[in-house]
Amino acid sequence: PEGYDHNNRLNGPGLVVLSKQEIVSASYHSYFPGKELAIPRGYIQAEIADLGTVVCSHFSAVFPYYFEYDLDFSSYVQQQQAEIAVIQSRFASRDHIVMADFNTGPRVETAVSVDKVLAGEAPQNYQLWLDGGYNISYFSDDGRCTFCDNNPLVDYSNNVIDYVMFKGDYTSQSSQRTLDQSPPLSDHFGIRRTVCKN
Structure with missing residues (x-):
């Protein structure tokens, strides 16, 4: 392998989709084709038997300094908005499930337990998913942080930034x-969601 493929034989962000059902097709797509990024971002589009389109991604984290010189954004909040727009536009006409580290979530100031009090991460971008009509039932089903300050691998306030959502x-x-x-397997905890195609 040559170039960046030498470091990652699958795709730049290191995404993977596993399924108990047959994966009929799968392909990787960059959010910004032809651009050189310090942190490559893209998504896997997979067609899963008896379920349909599944999208797996890792959206840009909201770092305080922006260092993507080959893009025309001034912040990672803006870059993440563009990534969200790609997904919402590309899959607007079909039913689909999106599972990802979204790196965005709402602020929750009061809750019944400390692991449901959330600092919020780019909440305006989380609102884009709600405004786009995506079903996110995690807060009514569970609501505990997925990126938590009690995780020894995390030096940050509680947030929910990982979801399995659908439209x-x-x-x-x-x-x-x-x-x-x-001990934790990762700095993020996982989300398990049972979804059925009607």
């Missing part, structure tokens, strides 16, 4: 935080 003719059975044992 279209699906039914959500449940969603919950998972992979949150000690």
Whole structure:
């Protein structure tokens, strides 16, 4: 392998989709084709038997300094907005599920437990998903942080920035935080969501 493929044989961001159902097709797409990025961003589009289109991504984190010289944004908040727009535009005419580290989430100032009090991360971008008609039932089903200050791998306030959301003719059975044992496997805890195609 040559170039950046030498470092990652799958795709720049290191995304992967696993499925118990047959993966009929899968392809990787860059959010900014032809651009050189310090941190490559893109998504996998997979067609899953009996489920339909599944999108897997890792949206830009909101760092305080912006260092993507080959893009015309002034912040990672703006870059993340452009990434969201790509997904919402590309899949506007089809039912789809998006699962990702979204790096965006609402602020929750009061809650019944400390792990549901959330600092918020680019909440205006989280609102773009709600305004786009995406179903995000995690807060009513569970609501505990997925990026938590009690995780020894995290030096940051509680946030929910990881989701499995959908738009279209699906039914959500449940969603919950998972992979949150000690010691932690990652700086993020996982989300498990049961979704059925209608």
